[in-house]
Amino acid sequence: MAQRKWSDMSGAQRFGVVAGGIVQVVLAGLAWSDLAHRPAKKVNGPKGVWAAVIAINYAGPIAYFIGGRKD
Template identity: 85%
Template sequence: MASRKWSDMNGGQKFGTVAGGIVQLVLAGLAWSDLAHRPAKKVNGPKGVWAAVISINFAGPIAYFLAGRKN
């Protein structure tokens, strides 16, 4: 599939792209903030690995919130 240029998108597609990017950044920011403030003993695995995992699109922050934190 060929990549599309911004100018080729209609208004709804542009809005969806921007909204998706904002949601992704907010999720990653929340996950990184939580990771930074959470003691290492309350994290499943090394914090450095989770910091890298969080940077993977939507899947990383969601994986951290589901599997990376101990209660």
């Protein structure tokens, strides 16, 4: 299957790609900010590992918010 080019997409598809990218960047930014300001004793595991995990698409920030923080 050939890869679609930006110019081949409709306006709605372009909007979806841009909106999805913005959501991903915002989620990662919030997770990294929370990780940076949270004391190490309130994080499940090493902070360096979580910093790397957060960089993984949507799954990383969601995993951090679900399992990386101690309340």
